[in-house]
Amino acid sequence: MPLSKAAPRQHLHTREIRCRGFRRDDGLWDIEGTLEDTKSYSFDNRDRDGVAAGEAVHRMGIRLTIDDDMRVHAAEASTDAGPFDVCGDITPRFADLAGLVIGPGWRKAVLARMAGVAGCTHLTELLVGPVTTTAMQTVFAARARRLATADAAARPPIIDTCHALRGDGPIVAREWPAHSRPPAQAAAPTDEKA
Numbered sequence: 717m718p719l720s721k722a723a724p725r726q727h728l729h730t731r732e733i734r735c736r737g738f739r740r741d742d743g744l745w746d747i748e749g750t751l752e753d754t755k756s757y758s759f760d761n762r763d764r765d766g767v768a769a770g771e772a773v774h775r776m777g778i779r780l781t782i783d784d785d786m787r788v789h790a791a792e793a794s795t796d797a798g799p800f801d802v803c804g805d806i807t808p809r810f811a812d813l814a815g816l817v818i819g820p821g822w823r824k825a826v827l828a829r830m831a832g833v834a835g836c837t838h839l840t841e842l843l844v845g846p847v848t849t850t851a852m853q854t855v856f857a858a859r860a861r862r863l864a865t866a867d868a869a870a871r872p873p874i875i876d877t878c879h880a881l882r883g884d885g886p887i888v889a890r891e892w893p894a895h896s897r898p899p900a901q902a903a904a905p906t907d908e909k910a
Contacts (some may be wrong), residue, residue, distance in 0.1 A: 721825065722832070725763070725863055727756050728755060728756055728757065729753065729754070729755055729756070730753070730755075730756075731751065731752070731753050732751070732752045732754075733749065733750070733751050733842065733846050733852035734749070734750050734869070735747070735749040735750075735847055735849075736748050736749075736850070737845045737850050737851065737854025737855070738854075739854075740781070741869055743783075743784075744781050744782065744783055744789060745781070745782050745784075745792075745851070745854055745855055746779055746780070746781055747779070747780045747781075747782065747847055747850050747851040747854060748777065748778065748779045748780075748847075749777065749778045749841075749842050749843070749846055749847040749850065750775070750776065750777045750778075750795075751774060751775070751776050751838055751839075751842045752772050752774060752775045752776075753772065753774040753775075753776075753838075754769075754770055754771065754773060755767070755769060755770075755771055756769055757769050761799060763799065763800045763801045763907050764799070764842050767799075768775065769798075772796070772797040773798075773799055774795075774797060774798055774799070774838050775795075775796040775797035776793065776794065776795050776797075776798070776838055776842065776864070777793065777794045777796070778791070778792070778793045778794075778810065778839060778842055778843055778847055779791070779792050780813070780843075780847060780850060780851060780872060782818065782855065783837070784855060784858055784859055785817065785857075786817050786818035786819055786851065786852075786855060787815070787816070787817045788813050788814050788815060788816050788817070788818070789814060790811070790814055791810045791811055791812075791813035791814060792807070792811065793806075793807040793809075793810040793836075793839050794807055795807055795836070795839070801830050803836065806834075806835060806836050807836075807839070808838075809829070809830065809834065809835060810830070810839070810843075812829050812830075812872075813826065813829065813830075813843075818848055818852070822848065823844050823848075826843060826844050826875075827840070827844070830843075856874070860872070860874075868872065868899045869894070871892075871895045872892055872895065875888055875892065883895065883896065883897045884896070884897045884898060884899045884900055885899075886902065888906075
């Protein structure tokens with residue numbers, strides 16, 4: 717169902733995020749994300765001598781190279797446009813993500829290295845949000861095949877990760893009946909009148 721009709725309004729800001737996952741010839745995976753912010757109006761900016769309407773305020777990218785176990789082999793970031801001349805100076809810090817594993821504790825580990833003055837708010841947000849999700853979506857099928865071969869009776873880790881894949885729902889009952897649980901009982905109606 718689409719969103720409801722919006723009230724009269726003026727468009728001011730656009731953020732576009734694009735993420736893509738690639739299987740490399742060497743068996744690793746590249747996960748890339750880009751973020752671009754634009755305004756519908758021009759504004760003053762000392763470092764860039766102004767920013768014109770439609771010109772990128774932020775244009776940034778991240779590439780993670782990971783393996784089937786979601787371990788980061790390499791990470792790099794770029795800032796092609798930022799509001800300040802020094803914005804891109806922090807991008808080499810993203811190489812410090814090598815060795816981390818996307819999974820439990822990932823967000824905390826990233827923020828320990830990249831929060832506050834040790835990172836860039838926009839790049840870190842791109843990394844721990846859409847890039848992480850894209851990595852999981854990209855590598856999931858390969859991991860699922862490997863895990864199924866290793867232990868066909870193991871409970872798939874994707875169960876209970878969202879509403880559609882809840883353990884008591886129809887998708888899990890259809891796809892993984894051995895790991896399905898009965899639907900939660902609805903509350904019994906009462907005859908009490910208020």
